[in-house]
Amino acid sequence: MKIGAAVGxxxxxxxxxxxxxxxxxxxxxxxxxxxxxxxVEPTRGSFNWAAADRLVAHASAHNQGVRGHTLAWVSLPVPGANRRRYGRDVETRGAVNSVAW
Incomplete structure (x- = not known):
């Protein structure tokens, strides 16, 4: 059994x-x-993997497994991302429900 922790x-x-x-x-x-x-995508079409890469490199160097993050948070709009893509904040609950069920 793996025992893990969140790392900032x-x-x-x-x-x-x-x-x-x-x-x-x-x-x-x-x-x-x-x-x-x-x-990961602070501005539309511009990706920044630096922090994620640092975490994966550290984990790899210490023989630790890595878990990513949830793609869509159930009841929380992705801050600014939906506004950039759709011109307004969009609740993700409907998307998550339609994918999950």
């Missing part, structure tokens, strides 16, 4: 104590925010 880019890049405990106690990590839609 801040601790990953600047908190060695945090990372020491993470590397010693956990064999799986999940991106806290680095793999969320607005972090």
């Amino acid at each position: 880019d801040g601790p990953l890049t600047s908190d060695s104590g945090h990372m020491t405990v993470l590397d010693r106690e956990f064999d799986s990590v999940a991106a806290e925010n680095a793999m969320k839609w607005d972090a």
Whole structure:
């Protein structure tokens, strides 16, 4: 059984104590925010994988598994992303429900 923890880019890049405990106690990590839609595509058509790549590189170096982030959060519009794509914020619940069922 894998035991995991969420990891933010801040601790990953600047908190060695945090990372020491993470590397010693956990064999799986999940991106806290680095793999969320607005972090990966901060502006339409412009992708930034730097934080996600740092997490995956760290996990790989420490033989840890990696979990990504949910593609669509059930009742929370993706901040700004829907506005960029559709000219307004769009609730994702309907999309999630139609995919899930």
